[in-house]
Amino acid sequence: MARPNIAPAREMRLTMRVLGHWREAAGDRRYPRRADLNPARLGDDWQNCLLIAIDPVAEKSSFLYVGQNLRPQGVAYEGRRLSDCAEDTVLHRATTYLSRVLAKRVPISIGGAATHLGAPIVFRSVLLPMSETGDKVDAVFGAANFREIVLTEEIHAAGPPD
């Protein structure tokens, strides 16, 4: 008996929503093309997305798009190389495992603790391979979000409590 196609309830996690959009865009193909991405469908999530053009020379890979929420200090990174990205940013952290994605040719999601412009954060990111030909990965779509970790200090009196 065929299983019904169950449409999942709205995914609460950004990276999983973007992964779902990537799968939808790919359809029956292994990878979607850039033109298959639909910013309107992604809505507000688009501002947490990024798109990288992969160059055969890895150091020359560059950003095609960086969402507003990922731009360090509002700086636009479109057209700039990945190596130009400041290291102390969530954008840099979200792209450090690009080589793994290119090697494995599947979506990879990582998260954890990092710093963004000096502030401690926790983040979650996903990188998703794209292809114009259906085989060679020539672009990578991604998304990331983060939140600052608020550090609190407790200063105790030198002596024992009364």
Add this chain to the structure above:
Amino acid sequence: MLSFEVRRYTGNRWLLDAVFDDKALAVAEAKALMARNRALAAVRVMAVTEDEDGFREWTIYKQSVINEDEEQALQRVLETSPVGAGVLPADAPRRRGFPGWLYYAEMSARVILLLSAGVFLIALLRR
């Protein structure tokens, strides 16, 4: 480093689908894959770790509508059987709807051939 690989069962083999560093996300994605794709027969999540002895992996989640081990065994038998495609040896796993009459017809022909050869040999020895 511990990672969680989502693998889907397609074309009688397991294919890597996605990698996560978070177990809950990997399992959630595996479940979503099965829910989203009615043609998918099975999905599993493997924990993968690398240490000085090499890679180790183990299943932490699995969802299946078929017994993929039997499917793979059947596929191997069909590919390697000297009898030919569509005919199974006696101990091969069976699938519902397989044309059993062909199997029994072939077995009967073998028995008749063996018996005939035996009778012929006996007749030769008696001469």
